[in-house]
Amino acid sequence: MSKKILLITPRFPIPTSGACEQDRMEGIKQLKRLGYDVQVIGKIFDFQSKEDILNFSKEYNIPIHLVPYRYNQKMKYFEKLKYLLKRILWPPFWDGSVYEYDDLIIKRKMEEILNSWKPEIVWFDYTFMLPLYPIARRYGCKIITHSLIYDPNNLLEEEGYSFVNILKSKIKTLTEFVSIKKSDYFFAITPDENILYKKLGAKKIKTLPLRALSNFIGKNNNIQDKKVLNVFFMGSTYNVKHNLQAVKFVIEEVAPLANKKYPGKFKFFITGGKLPEYLKNQCNEISSISYVGFVDDLNKFLDGMDIALIPSLSGAGMQQKIFEPIVRGFPTIVSERGLAGYSFECGQDILCAKSKEEFVLALGKLLDINFRKEISLKAVEKSKDLFSNEKYDSLVLEALK
Numbered sequence: 001m002s003k004k005i006l007l008i009t010p011r012f013p014i015p016t017s018g019a020c021e022q023d024r025m026e027g028i029k030q031l032k033r034l035g036y037d038v039q040v041i042g043k044i045f046d047f048q049s050k051e052d053i054l055n056f057s058k059e060y061n062i063p064i065h066l067v068p069y070r071y072n073q074k075m076k077y078f079e080k081l082k083y084l085l086k087r088i089l090w091p092p093f094w095d096g097s098v099y100e101y102d103d104l105i106i107k108r109k110m111e112e113i114l115n116s117w118k119p120e121i122v123w124f125d126y127t128f129m130l131p132l133y134p135i136a137r138r139y140g141c142k143i144i145t146h147s148l149i150y151d152p153n154n155l156l157e158e159e160g161y162s163f164v165n166i167l168k169s170k171i172k173t174l175t176e177f178v179s180i181k182k183s184d185y186f187f188a189i190t191p192d193e194n195i196l197y198k199k200l201g202a203k204k205i206k207t208l209p210l211r212a213l214s215n216f217i218g219k220n221n222n223i224q225d226k227k228v229l230n231v232f233f234m235g236s237t238y239n240v241k242h243n244l245q246a247v248k249f250v251i252e253e254v255a256p257l258a259n260k261k262y263p264g265k266f267k268f269f270i271t272g273g274k275l276p277e278y279l280k281n282q283c284n285e286i287s288s289i290s291y292v293g294f295v296d297d298l299n300k301f302l303d304g305m306d307i308a309l310i311p312s313l314s315g316a317g318m319q320q321k322i323f324e325p326i327v328r329g330f331p332t333i334v335s336e337r338g339l340a341g342y343s344f345e346c347g348q349d350i351l352c353a354k355s356k357e358e359f360v361l362a363l364g365k366l367l368d369i370n371f372r373k374e375i376s377l378k379a380v381e382k383s384k385d386l387f388s389n390e391k392y393d394s395l396v397l398e399a400l401k
Helices: 019-033 050-058 077-087 106-115 130-137 152-157 163-182 191-199 213-217 241-261 279-284 299-303 320-327 354-366 369-387 391-399
Strands: 002-013 036-044 064-069 121-123 142-146 185-190 205-207 229-237 268-275 290-292 307-310 333-334
Touching: 002 019, 002 106, 019 036, 019 050, 019 121, 019 213, 019 320, 019 391, 036 106, 050 064, 064 106, 121 130, 121 299, 130 142, 130 163, 142 163, 152 163, 152 241, 185 191, 185 391, 191 205, 191 241, 191 333, 205 391, 213 320, 213 369, 213 391, 229 320, 241 268, 241 279, 241 307, 241 354, 279 290, 307 320, 320 333, 320 369, 333 354, 369 391
Parallel strands: 002 036, 002 121, 036 064, 121 142, 142 185, 185 205, 229 268, 229 307, 268 290, 307 333
Antiparallel strands: none
């Protein structure tokens, strides 16, 4: 008989619009593909299609238990008072993400499944579900925690190093610490974050990359000889600080310098939603920059691209906008910090740059089609080692033993 796994995930990952949702969806499918008996608890928001989720459940024969997201609802006076007292009295509740899981609805649903179905393993996506850990332990389940981002660093990167944010970061560090201590096995998302978790005391820990990347390996390594090379920056949404910083750098600094140094050689394309109007206006004023916006058919769009230019000025975790072009086989220019410890070699598998001058110099190197072909091939080969399904499966199987 196959092992039973109860997977608890935040918002159920349909639609699979972002890197996080794509990874968690691949994770659900992976456990089923590996032969495990899987059930899922996930939250549902008002904008999601319950019908689509239930269709997925039926197609993959995975029971899905949806619980409503309730923390955007107004509270009555005594509910608000109780909420504030509970958060003040227990330090882990100072992290609002943790407090959301001290929810009777999700706790009762979890106990109901553990009592009737009796799974051997509970898998938590993210580290902030601490109120649910004692329930899993009470039923004798092995606990696996899958971190998709080291939240203390992410908060500071996205919101800044103010006194209040530093305090919030310390509270979130407590969340990470308790999650490690309560888990039997732990997954970090990057080698750099693996090191951070080990410093907090993690012992049984491995690095599990974004699992959707395996779907893209080698899809765009058909390098073409063209007079004008199409260069793209791929962001999901620009209401995220690190995406906005990066796209501003491309539009305001890199593209103008590239046009000056290599006139007529490069055309820049920007994808992603919610670009501020002033940046849209700048794109309209420069003939070599096109703001494409949200792309419905990404594969079709990328078929016309030649080079990925993905600076990373801030942000934590594993940014798919950096790794997907590399995996696909595009000659890619990145900020080395964005590699997050993954073993791509600057100058061999990818090109690395810091300043606008270095990014433009790297573009000049990629005018050579033979070099583009060489770097593309090496990137795909390295990606096969790092991001194949075989690699992912071996990591997960080791944890589930």
